[in-house]
Amino acid sequence: MDRPDLGNESANTFEGVPSLPETSIGGDLITLGNEFAEVTLRKVRTHNGSRLEISSPRLGRTISLCPLELESLTWQSREVFSEFLSTPLGHVDSVPEP
Numbered sequence: 001m002d003r004p005d006l007g008n009e010s011a012n013t014f015e016g017v018p019s020l021p022e023t024s025i026g027g028d029l030i031t032l033g034n035e036f037a038e039v040t041l042r043k044v045r046t047h048n049g050s051r052l053e054i055s056s057p058r059l060g061r062t063i064s065l066c067p068l069e070l071e072s073l074t075w076q077s078r079e080v081f082s083e084f085l086s087t088p089l090g091h092v093d094s095v096p097e098p
Contacts, residue, residue: 030041040055044064051064 028042032039032041037056038058040057042053044051044053046064049066051066052070053062053064055062
């Protein structure tokens, strides 16, 4: 029996069982911004479940976070985010010498 073409298939598929596409987009694109930054958010579906994709059009960077990674943000205090923003490229002592 022929399998339907579902786009990109993982190399780890089981015989006769179609895989989900690597990533499929669902939901509306949400844009949030202020004078300092702008990000776009959307829900994507991967072979490992749903993720929230966060993109920075200005920086050209994207990250996809799972529900646990997103929930872990709620465990943090405001001070953690203040420290994170004060050293956005990491701590000075962790930056390799040229």
